[in-house]
Amino acid sequence: MMIEQRIQQQFFDSADLKYQAAEVLTKPIAEAAQAVLGSITAGGKVLVCGNGGSAADAQHFAAEFVGRFERERPGLAAVALTTDTSILTAIGNDYDFNSIYSKQVQALGHPGDVLIAISTSGNSGNILAAVAAAHEREMTVIAFSGRGGGKLAAQLRETDVNVCVPHERTARIQEVHLLALHCICDAVDTQLLGEQDPA
Numbered sequence: 389m390m391i392e393q394r395i396q397q398q399f400f401d402s403a404d405l406k407y408q409a410a411e412v413l414t415k416p417i418a419e420a421a422q423a424v425l426g427s428i429t430a431g432g433k434v435l436v437c438g439n440g441g442s443a444a445d446a447q448h449f450a451a452e453f454v455g456r457f458e459r460e461r462p463g464l465a466a467v468a469l470t471t472d473t474s475i476l477t478a479i480g481n482d483y484d485f486n487s488i489y490s491k492q493v494q495a496l497g498h499p500g501d502v503l504i505a506i507s508t509s510g511n512s513g514n515i516l517a518a519v520a521a522a523h524e525r526e527m528t529v530i531a532f533s534g535r536g537g538g539k540l541a542a543q544l545r546e547t548d549v550n551v552c553v554p555h556e557r558t559a560r561i562q563e564v565h566l567l568a569l570h571c572i573c574d575a576v577d578t579q580l581l582g583e584q585d586p587a
């Protein structure tokens with residue numbers, strides 16, 4: 389296949405998946421937005437983690453919460469657990485890689501806070517450990533997963549939310565995760581600031 393055809397096909401696949409996801413993910417994304425809003429309006433915060441491209445997504449979300457999304461508002465409490473190389477290397481070196489997020493959740497998490505745990509496979513050990521730590525801290529977990537949800541889905545409690553993208557490819561799943569994170573930003577801003585027509 390010519391490279392141009394491959395590129396065009398990826399746009400079509402991504403767009404098709406977004407149509408499908410609009411059907412199945414609207415409800416869990418709305419529930420996730422409600423959980424986040426409930427936490428921050430009660431004085432809580434959002435911790436976010438993921439690996440690789442999903443680490444970038446975690447940081448992207450925290451930036452839009454703490455800084456701003458599309459409208460002016462006071463900063464909202466969110467921390468990406470993916471950014472402090474001293475913390476990450478110390479925990480990875482002194483304990484193990486699977487503990488890099490769970491130790492931070494134990495240190496920073498309080499009851500009523502929310503953990504957004506991003507894993508396209510649902511099987512990354514450090515994400516599973518972070519979820520277990522969040523449950524110990526009585527936090528609500530919002531899982532961003534794919535491929536059926538993996539071990540992550542099995543670990544969730546009834547009060548948690550699973551935004552599970554119905555696809556097998558990591559890249560396609562990540563593209564929907566980013567859209568879902570923007571939907572949460574938009575929903576929270578709308579609840580806090582009122583309706584605004586999309587520009």
Ligand SMILES: O=C(CO)[C@@H](O)[C@H](O)[C@H](O)[C@H](O)COP(=O)(O)O
Nearest residue numbers: 439440441442507508509512558559
């Ligand atoms: O961005 C990509 C692929 O699109 C990669 O960096 C990807 O995030 C990494 O392979 C991750 O380690 C995958 O972890 P996970 O989503 O299965 O938890």
Ligand SMILES: [Zn+2]
Nearest residue numbers: 441558559562
């Ligand atoms: Zn990627």
